[in-house]
Amino acid sequence: MQGMSPIVKKVTQLVMGFIFVYGIYVITHGHLTPGGGFAGGAFLSGTFILLVLSFGSNILNLRREEEEASEIEGLAIFTFLLLAVVGFLIGMRVFFGNFLPKGQIGELISAGVIPLYNIAVGVEVGAALLTIFLALVIYKEEISK
Amino acid sequence: MIVFILCFILFLVGLFGLLTSRNIIKIIIGLSFMEFSVYLFLVLIGYIEGGQAPIVVEGIDIQMIVDPLPQAMVLTAIVIGLATKAMLLSTAIRIYKKFRSFDIRKIRSLKG
Amino acid sequence: MDQSIPIFVIIPLAASFFISMVGGRIRGFGKTLSVLVFLCTLIIALSYLISGNHASMVYKIGGWEPVGNIPIGIYLLLDPFSGFMLIIINTMAFLATLYSVNYMTKYTGEKYFYTLFCIMVAGLNGVVLAGDLFNLYVFLEITVIASYALVAFGTEKEELEASFKYQILGGMATALILFSIGMIYWYTKTLNIADITKMLASSNDRMLIQFCELILIAGFGLKAAIMPFHGWLPDAHSSAPSPISAMLSGVVIKAAGLYVIFRLFFNMFEITWEISVLITAIGTLSMVVGVFLAIGQWDLKRLLAYHSISQMGYVIIGVGMGMMIVATSGNMALASLAITGGLFHLINHAVFKGLLFLNAGAIEYRLGTRDLNQMGGLFEKMPLTSGTSLAASMAISGIPPFNGFFSKLVIIVAAIQAKFYLLAALAVIVSIITLASFMKFQRYAFFNGQAEDYGKDGIREVPFFMSFAMVVMAVLCLALSLLMIPSVRESFLQPAVDALLGNNEYFMNLLNM
Numbered sequence: 001m002q003g004m005s006p007i008v009k010k011v012t013q014l015v016m017g018f019i020f021v022y023g024i025y026v027i028t029h030g031h032l033t034p035g036g037g038f039a040g041g042a043f044l045s046g047t048f049i050l051l052v053l054s055f056g057s058n059i060l061n062l063r064r065e066e067e068e069a070s071e072i073e074g075l076a077i078f079t080f081l082l083l084a085v086v087g088f089l090i091g092m093r094v095f096f097g098n099f100l101p102k103g104q105i106g107e108l109i110s111a112g113v114i115p116l117y118n119i120a121v122g123v124e125v126g127a128a129l130l131t132i133f134l135a136l137v138i139y140k141e142e143i144s145k
Numbered sequence: 146m147i148v149f150i151l152c153f154i155l156f157l158v159g160l161f162g163l164l165t166s167r168n169i170i171k172i173i174i175g176l177s178f179m180e181f182s183v184y185l186f187l188v189l190i191g192y193i194e195g196g197q198a199p200i201v202v203e204g205i206d207i208q209m210i211v212d213p214l215p216q217a218m219v220l221t222a223i224v225i226g227l228a229t230k231a232m233l234l235s236t237a238i239r240i241y242k243k244f245r246s247f248d249i250r251k252i253r254s255l256k257g
Numbered sequence: 258m259d260q261s262i263p264i265f266v267i268i269p270l271a272a273s274f275f276i277s278m279v280g281g282r283i284r285g286f287g288k289t290l291s292v293l294v295f296l297c298t299l300i301i302a303l304s305y306l307i308s309g310n311h312a313s314m315v316y317k318i319g320g321w322e323p324v325g326n327i328p329i330g331i332y333l334l335l336d337p338f339s340g341f342m343l344i345i346i347n348t349m350a351f352l353a354t355l356y357s358v359n360y361m362t363k364y365t366g367e368k369y370f371y372t373l374f375c376i377m378v379a380g381l382n383g384v385v386l387a388g389d390l391f392n393l394y395v396f397l398e399i400t401v402i403a404s405y406a407l408v409a410f411g412t413e414k415e416e417l418e419a420s421f422k423y424q425i426l427g428g429m430a431t432a433l434i435l436f437s438i439g440m441i442y443w444y445t446k447t448l449n450i451a452d453i454t455k456m457l458a459s460s461n462d463r464m465l466i467q468f469c470e471l472i473l474i475a476g477f478g479l480k481a482a483i484m485p486f487h488g489w490l491p492d493a494h495s496s497a498p499s500p501i502s503a504m505l506s507g508v509v510i511k512a513a514g515l516y517v518i519f520r521l522f523f524n525m526f527e528i529t530w531e532i533s534v535l536i537t538a539i540g541t542l543s544m545v546v547g548v549f550l551a552i553g554q555w556d557l558k559r560l561l562a563y564h565s566i567s568q569m570g571y572v573i574i575g576v577g578m579g580m581m582i583v584a585t586s587g588n589m590a591l592a593s594l595a596i597t598g599g600l601f602h603l604i605n606h607a608v609f610k611g612l613l614f615l616n617a618g619a620i621e622y623r624l625g626t627r628d629l630n631q632m633g634g635l636f637e638k639m640p641l642t643s644g645t646s647l648a649a650s651m652a653i654s655g656i657p658p659f660n661g662f663f664s665k666l667v668i669i670v671a672a673i674q675a676k677f678y679l680l681a682a683l684a685v686i687v688s689i690i691t692l693a694s695f696m697k698f699q700r701y702a703f704f705n706g707q708a709e710d711y712g713k714d715g716i717r718e719v720p721f722f723m724s725f726a727m728v729v730m731a732v733l734c735l736a737l738s739l740l741m742i743p744s745v746r747e748s749f750l751q752p753a754v755d756a757l758l759g760n761n762e763y764f765m766n767l768l769n770m
Contacts, residue, residue, distance in 0.1 A: 034200070038224060074278040081271050087319075095263045096319040105201055132231045139238040156432075163429070169421070176428045183436045190443040215442065218391055222435055225398045229431070232405050233424050239409070240417045252418055 001141060003056030012054040020047045027122035031111040037118040041125025048130050052137070059141045066134040069127045076124035083116055148189055155182035169237045169247045173230070180226050184219050191215030261301055262316040262333050265343060265382035266396075268294055273375035280368035287371035288358045294375065295351035298382070302343040311337050311752040315388065328449045332388035337752030341600065342385040342516050345607045348733075349508045350378045353500040356615055356726040359719070360500060360622060370410060370498075377403035377504070381512045389448045390438045397434070397513055401427050401480070404509055408497045419492035426489045430479035437472040440465070450525050457526065470532055473521060474539075481514020483573065484543035487566050491550075494565065495558035495627070499618020502558060506565045507611035511603055515569065519576055523757045530584040537577030537680075544570025545683060548690045557617045557627045560698065561610065564653065567687060568606045574680055575599025575668045579758075582675055589758070591675055596754045597746070598667035605660040605737055609652040612730035616646035619719045619727065620702065629698065633705040638716040641724045643703045645731040650699055652734045654692035660737035 003009065023043030030036025057065075087097035103110030159178025166172055191212035199210040237247070244252050272294040280287040313336035321330025335343075354374065361367050376399060383396030405427065409420035442448055444465055445456035457466060475486070482490035490510070494502050522528065522536070547567030554560040579596035582588065619642045620635065621627055636643045652659035655666075665688055672681035718724060739745050 034198070038220065071278055074274045077274050078271070078278070081267065081274070084267070093260065094317065094320040095267065098319070105203070129227075136231075136235060136238065139235060139242070143238065143242050163425070172425060176425060176432075179429065179432045180435075183432050183439065186436060187439045190439055214448070215439070218439075218442075221391070221395060225395065225402075225431075228402050229398070229405075229424070229428060232402055233421070233428070236405075236409055236417055236421050236424065239412055240421060243414050243417060252421075 001052070001056045001058070001062070001137060004054045008054045012050055016047050016050060019043055019050070023047070023122075023126070027118055028108070028115065030118035030122075031114045032108070037121025038125050040118075041122040042129060044122065044126030045129035045133070048126075049133050052134070059138065062134055062138050062141070066131055066138060069131045069134060073124055073127035073131060076120050076127060080117065080120040080124065083113060083120065087113065149186070152182050152185045152189065155185065167249050169240060169249060169252075172249070173233050173237065176233070177226075177230065180222075184222055184226075187215045187219045187222070260316075262314060262335050262386060263318065264301060265298055265347075265386060266333075266379050268298060269375045269379035269382065273372045273379065276368060276375065277372045280371065287368050288354065288361075291354045291371045291375055292351070292358070295347055295354055295378065298378075299344075299347040299351050302340065302347050305335065305340050306344060306749065311755075313337075313756070327447070328389075328452055331392055332449065333386045334388040335386060336756045338516075338520070338756040339385045341604070341749075341753040342512055343382060345604055346378065346381050346385070346508050346512055349504060349607055349611055350374075350381075352611070352726045352729060353504050353615075356503075356618070356723050357498075357500040358722040360618055360723055361498065363622070364410065364498065370407070373403045373407050373410075374501075374504075377407065377509070381508060384512055385516055389450060390441065390453070391448050393517065394431075394434055394438060397480070397517075398431065400509065400513055401431075404501070404505060407501045408493045408505075410498055410501070411496070415492075416496045419489075419496035423489045423493040426479055426486070430476045430486075433472050433476035433479070437469050437476060440469050440472070444469075450521075454525050466526065467529075467531070470522070470526055474518065474532075474535070477514050477518050478539065481510050481518065481569065482566060483514070483539050483569060484546055484566065485539065487543070487547070490566060491559050491562040494562035494614075495556060499558075499614055499621065502562075502618070503611040503614040506562065506614060507607040510565070510569065511572075511607065515572060515603070519757060522580065528580050528584045530581070533577055533580035533584045537574055537581060540570045540573025540577050541680060541683060542570070543567065544574060544687050548687050548694070551694055552690070555629045557620065557629055557632075557698065557702070558614065559627075560629075560694065561613050561617060564691065564694070565606075565610055567691065568602070568610065568653065570687075571665065571668060571684065572599045572603045572606065574684070575602060575671070578668075578671060578675055578677060578680065583758070587675070591671065593751075593754050593758060594667065595671035595675065596757060597750055598664055598671050600753055601667060601740060601750060602661075602664035604740075605652065605664045605734075608730055608733045608737060609649040609659075609661060612645060612649040612727060612734065613653065615723070615727050615730065616642055616649065619723055622719055622723070623716050629701040632702040634703070635716070636703040639718050641718055642727065645727040646703070647699060648731040648734050650695040654695050655688045656692070658738055659734055660740070661734075663738055663741045 020043070023040045023046070025040075026033075026035040026043060027037060027040030030040065052062075084096045087099055088095050090097075090099040098112040100112045102112050109115070156179055159175045159180075159182060162175030162178060163172055164175075166175060191214065193209060193211050196209045196211035197207050199213040240252060241247060246252065272290050276287045276290060313334060316333040316335070318331040318333065323329065354371075357370070357374075361370055364370065380396045380398075380400030380403060384393060384400060387393040387396055405420055405424050408423055409416050438448070441453060444460070444462070445453050447453055447456060460466070479486040494505050497505060518536070522532065526532070543566050545567075547563050547565075547570060551560050551563035551567065554563060576596050576599035579592040579599065582592035582595065617627065619639065620632065623639065624632065626632070648659065652661040655662045657663075665684065669681045669684050672678070672684065740750055
């Protein structure tokens with residue numbers, strides 16, 4: 001897959017960090033503001049998609065990246081399930097039970113386990129969207145070859 | 146009321162595209178239109194005239210909020226829609242690889 | 258037992274992600290883990306049956322208790338009807354994975370197969386356990402997305418085309434179901450099935466409710482492939498790998514389509530005469546037209562797929578007659594008999610149609626073809642496959658002492674007692690045509706002399722795990738006849754029927770914990 005012009009590459013370098021940090025902000029403030037895991041994860045995957053689009057990549061790298069993204073996705077969803085099981089083992093004996101103190105409304109560290117779930121979902125969505133994108137790009141490369 | 150009618154028209158546009166187009170990608174776009182009209186409908190049923198966003202913020206006293214449950218439902222439905230669309234598009238790419246065409250008139254290996 | 262309800266969903270899901278992470282590194286990890294997982298869920302499901310405790314159980318995820326009798330949060334519900342479906346799902350999943358241990362070796366990417374299979378079963382278990390409409394929709398979508406991918410697993414021309422057709426029709430069904438859920442939420446302001454029952458009972462807007470009912474029938478009818486919506490089924494079921502065909506035909510169209518229709522129309526909506534007549538009519542239509550479409554087929558799996566449509570018709574008329582009797586407030590014992598027949602045929606069909614698809618897979622595994630004209634004389638070469646498929650063919654065409662005979666008998670007796678003579682006659686005629694169709698299958702595949710160009714070496718009995726799964730299913734075909742014995746039926750089938758008929762109990766259990 002071909003890269004784009006130097007202007008695009010430079011602009012990508014400049015804005016990509018901001019997009020990534022904004023994605024992390026949206027994920028971590030998911031329990032306070034609109035957004036959360038899914039929206040923030042979409043931002044995270046957006047930075048990587050932007051990189052692949054503007055700098056281009058060859059098919060071997062794409063394959064490796066797809067495998068890695070897929071593994072991170074599995075790991076994130078596994079963390080999610082692990083949190084649910086921990087909720088089962090501690091406290092109320094129900095899956096997805098809350099085992100952390102609820103805290104003060106409006107503070108960053110509050111709302112029990114919801115921020116942890118948000119982080120797991122954010123990583124999961126970011127990796128999943130990246131996997132989908134890379135898989136489609138790989139298909140396209142295979143066809144045009 | 147007018148928004149519900151527009152929503153229904155969007156549904157019909159999608160159905161029309163789904164039924165009449167011959168290109169696989171256009172069929173997928175038609176299906177997406179249908180699903181989007183349903184998402185719009187779900188958001189609309191939770192809307193209350195003059196309602197505010199259902200977020201607790203200190204210092205602001207909220208009188209009336211819109212129903213947050215349909216919004217959560219729509220978000221979930223959009224995620225599911227994303228997965229189905231990704232699946233459909235990757236099938237479409239594979240079909241193109243095998244048949245070298247997006248035209249459904251040329252994709253006829255099954256019959257009976 | 259109360260605590261183990263979410264296990265049906267959580268364990269297969271966890272297994273699927275495990276397989277996708279480490280399945281590529283360790284050989285044989287996927288098959289071992291998925292067989293163990295389904296064995297585990299099967300044992301838990303059976304323990305619910307054996308415990309003899311037929312009360313409904315509610316599981317509140319996250320511990321969200323109802324506030325002022327209004328349920329909030331996600332509830333899972335296990336009652337005898339769900340338990341009945343869970344046993345079918347997990348038995349079939351266990352046997353199909355056991356079969357795929359040998360069968361899937363000819364495909365690449367086994368890891369993805371087992372990942373998708375586990376996700377599909379997790380979704381199916383979720384569908385039958387879900388206590389509210391939206392989660393039902395979510396689990397349904399999890400199931401069908403996995404099955405779209407599994408239908409296209411071979412990535413050849415036919416598989417891709419079949420999967421595309423399935424996905425477009427499935428997408429339309431999804432849109433209709435979601436729209437209908439939205440309408441119901443708009444009207445009742447709740448999603449919990451029990452709470453909706455309470456709201457609908459105190460309402461009198463029949464027009465809107467009937468509109469929702471029709472759209473739900475269309476949506477879930479598309480998923481269940483009943484007659485006007487059957488277009489995708491023969492393609493999808495014949496193109497998928499054989500264990501998946503067995504799962505799709507044996508379980509998915511039942512759990513994702515018929516189970517939801519029965520559950521919603523018995524336990525959520527009030528049963529009305531119009532709707533029950535409509536359901537019985539489409540059931541009759543499926544039963545008759547499906548079998549006529551099957552006559553001309555020479556592709557083995559296509560023939561079986563059309564028979565699936567026809568046999569689903571039996572299940573629907575059994576339950577539909579029960580609905581009609583309930584709607585006219587007739588004899589409840591008769592309604593119970595008709596529904597028993599329907600559900601009995603449902604579990605029988607899962608077993609014998611699953612077995613027939615596995616037989617077709619075994620033939621395809623050795624011969625590499627599904628065309629009946631190119632087979633012949635396999636009786637000597639593959640005695641086990643031949644014997645088990647003879648058992649399944651006799652079961653599906655209703656020959657005693659196999660299970661299919663008894664369930665058809667119950668349905669026909671119920672139809673005669675309820676004075677639906679036309680339905681009884683049609684059921685008998687369709688059964689005879691089915692017999693003719695399967696005699697053709699037996700004759701051309703197994704007995705019709707020796708086809709000439711087999712090659713000398715290739716054709717012999719299939720490997721151990723494939724034969725084992727087929728033999729277990731053939732034994733089940735015989736053993737399920739035991740459900741006719743009243744004491745066995747009382748403990749297994751009757752609670753499921755009572756759960757459908759006694760709709761008050763269903764929602765009392767959900768609301769007043």
